Amino acid sequence: MSTAVDAVRDAFRELAAGNFVLPPRQIFGDGTVLVMSAYHTPTGTAVVKKIGIALDQVPAIRATVIWTGSGEQLVADGGSITTLRTGAVVGVATDLLAHANASRLALIGTGAQAPDQVRAVLAVRRIADVTVTGRSADRAAALARQLGDEFPDVKFTAGTNIDEAIAVTDIICCATSSTTPLFSVDALPDTVHVNAIGAFRPTMRELPRDLLATASTVLVDQREAALEESGEIMDAVTSGVLSEGDLVELGAALSTPPTPQGRTVFKSVGVGAQDWAIAAALARS
Structure with missing residues (x-):
């Protein structure tokens, strides 16, 4: 994961420098089929997912x-790359x-994306306590045991009460397919960083509108x-609580880091440069 975080961080610096051609993501069947691509101009390499x-x-x-480049081609499982690159970009944003002294993480969601969310945060912060929450107590407990075996020095607990999990935490990772906000802004600590990667359709929601309206920084990929x-994001902009100019792009933030205060948010829908970063790292290995 540390290698993936570094690769994705470098890719977003390249994106900010204008070194990628990123065609709009093609969406078919109401989001059931997606095609993403990226072309890295300096190296003449490309990725399609x-x-x-x-x-x-x-x-x-x-x-x-x-991934193609220099007469070579790499074909890889896109599910694994997607979870890895999505975790990695959360690591970049969390960093x-x-x-700097954040030690408590609350994970909301127990699906395929969830483990790499935890791995990424642990790659950039010295986390001592992780609470895993989900609709299924059994799945939350199973994921907590799995991650506990992987990170024996970290305390993992599991449950289904989101408000309890986020009440005393420093970092929150949301990785669900929810169509309604997972919590109210009043349930959050005054100082917390929130990552949200699950909602990738206009009809989906993980974050409350009030959080986006009041966060000191709203970071997007x-x-x-x-x-x-x-x-x-679409809801917040349409309702007028957030303007397009309020959105800070990750690549720009890497050049001019914001000074976080109070509550901060990173909302990711994913871009092809992330897939390129992981596939290029694989090709080099």
Whole structure:
């Protein structure tokens, strides 16, 4: 995960420098099929990812990634790359916005994306306590045991009460397919960093509107993508509580880091440069 975080961080610096061609994501069947691509101009390398999404199945995401460059081609499981790169970008954002002494993490969601969310935060902060919450107590407990075996020096607990989990935490990771906000802004600590990666359709929501209205920083992977695909961001902008200019792009923030205060948010819908970063790292290995 540390290697992935570094690769994705470098890719967003390249994106901010104008070194990627990123065609708009193609969306078919109301978001059940996605095609993403990215071309890295300096190296002449490219990646294409085809994703099939079925939220009622396990795994929910089935994908294939093809990376090409210098006469070589790499074909890899897109599901693994998607979870890894989505975790990695959360690591990059958390490193920018979470308090340096953050030690408590609350994870909301127990699906395929969830473990790499935890791995990414642990790669950039010295986390001592992690609370895993989900609709199923059994799944939350199973994930907590799995991660506890992987990180024996971290205390993992499991439950289904989101408000209790987030009441005394420093960092929150949301990785669900919810269509309604997972919590109210009143349930949050005064100082907390929130990552949200689950909602990728205009009809989906993980974050309350009031959080986006009052957060000191609202960070996105790419403004254009967030305004087209993030239900929370689209709702906040349409309702007038947030303007497009309030959205800070990750690549720009890496050059000019914001000074986080109070509550901060990172909303990711994913861009092709992330897939390129992981596939290029694989090709080099």
